Amino acid sequence: MTTRFFKPGSISDAMDAYLKSDGTTHYFAGGTDLMVKLGPPGNTGHGFISLERLSGLNRVQERPEDKIFIGAMTGLSEVAGSGLIAEHFPALAAAAGSVGSPSIRNMGTIGGNVCNASPSADTAPPLMVYGASAVVAGRDGEKTIPMDAFFTGPSTTCLKPGDILTGFMLPKNPAIRAGFVKLGKRKAMECSIVSLGLSLEMDGAGKCGTVRIALGAVAPTPVRIVRAEKILEGRPLEAEFIHRAAAAVAGDIHPIDDLRATAGYRRKMAGRMVRETLLQMCRQDHQ
Numbered sequence: 421m422t423t424r425f426f427k428p429g430s431i432s433d434a435m436d437a438y439l440k441s442d443g444t445t446h447y448f449a450g451g452t453d454l455m456v457k458l459g460p461p462g463n464t465g466h467g468f469i470s471l472e473r474l475s476g477l478n479r480v481q482e483r484p485e486d487k488i489f490i491g492a493m494t495g496l497s498e499v500a501g502s503g504l505i506a507e508h509f510p511a512l513a514a515a516a517g518s519v520g521s522p523s524i525r526n527m528g529t530i531g532g533n534v535c536n537a538s539p540s541a542d543t544a545p546p547l548m549v550y551g552a553s554a555v556v557a558g559r560d561g562e563k564t565i566p567m568d569a570f571f572t573g574p575s576t577t578c579l580k581p582g583d584i585l586t587g588f589m590l591p592k593n594p595a596i597r598a599g600f601v602k603l604g605k606r607k608a609m610e611c612s613i614v615s616l617g618l619s620l621e622m623d624g625a626g627k628c629g630t631v632r633i634a635l636g637a638v639a640p641t642p643v644r645i646v647r648a649e650k651i652l653e654g655r656p657l658e659a660e661f662i663h664r665a666a667a668a669v670a671g672d673i674h675p676i677d678d679l680r681a682t683a684g685y686r687r688k689m690a691g692r693m694v695r696e697t698l699l700q701m702c703r704q705d706h707q
């Protein structure tokens with residue numbers, strides 16, 4: 421069995437190679453998901469197109485109009501340790517820092533985490549609640565896809581054959597408070613049983629403005645729970661509305677039973693995680 425491993429120096433060469441290949445060729449970022457699925461590159465019969473040499477994909481950069489670009493090839497360790505990300509998107513830094521172990525975070529990339537499209541991908545909920553968009557290079561040029569529309573099912577995305585995710589564009593918003601909470605059976609090397617990203621912006625009159633609630637591992641894809649968001653928006657951050665929003669979360673998700681947890685446990689804990697996160701924000705407001 422042979423393995424082909426190609427390291428192109430440009431996005432167009434990478435796309436050409438992919439589009440000329442058969443269905444057994446894959447883009448290769450850090451390889452932490454691919455190697456589990458396909459076995460080590462030396463012995464699979466598959467072809468790999470490394471994205472390592474493509475310029476501009478492994479950086480975190482300030483962009484015009486108060487935006488920050490995070491390249492798809494940025495390692496999870498860099499995302500977790502970036503001062504810029506910690507300042508503007510702390511829930512994303514926390515999510516990246518919760519993945520696997522130091523060695524997995526050193527190899528794995530944020531783009532790979534998202535393109536692998538696991539329902540439990542830990543960086544997905546915070547990207548969704550910060551209003552991130554995926555920046556994608558395709559045959560017809562560059563396109564921008566809101567993270568809410570990126571996932572289409574377990575292990576599937578809206579990327580077309582040959583498309584390369586180049587990174588994420590995130591709007592800075594100093595008025596947003598956000599949190600990331602991960603429930604697992606242990607603290608390291610553990611895929612999420614439930615993960616939560618939640619962001620909240622108060623309006624000037626003491627009421628909730630924009631609220632975003634996104635959960636991982638409770639549905640075929642990471643999901644926003646819009647009904648719960650709408651219960652809070654325009655209302656004061658008070659126990660009555662917090663409890664109603666948490667109940668809406670538990671009611672609107674579609675978890676499954678698997679090796680890690682039952683659907684019932686996931687449903688109960690998702691509601692509780694939302695409630696506790698909002699109550700904590702409420703307490704901060706009254707300190």
Ligand SMILES: Cc1cc2nc3c(=O)[nH]c(=O)nc-3n(C[C@H](O)[C@H](O)[C@H](O)COP(=O)(O)OP(=O)(O)OC[C@H]3O[C@@H](n4cnc5c(N)ncnc54)[C@H](O)[C@@H]3O)c2cc1C
Nearest residue numbers: 447449450451452453454520528529532533535541542585
């Ligand atoms: C022991 C272990 C523990 C783990 N723990 C966690 C955890 O706690 N939380 C969690 O979320 N994940 C976890 N993971 C999963 C994994 O580490 C992450 O999903 C990782 O971020 C994948 O990134 P990568 O660069 O290694 O992707 P790769 O394995 O290289 O690629 C993954 C997929 O995405 C595609 N791809 C990658 N980059 C691009 C791109 N730029 N454009 C288009 N397609 C692309 C590849 O073709 C492939 O299909 C764990 C994995 C292991 C092995």
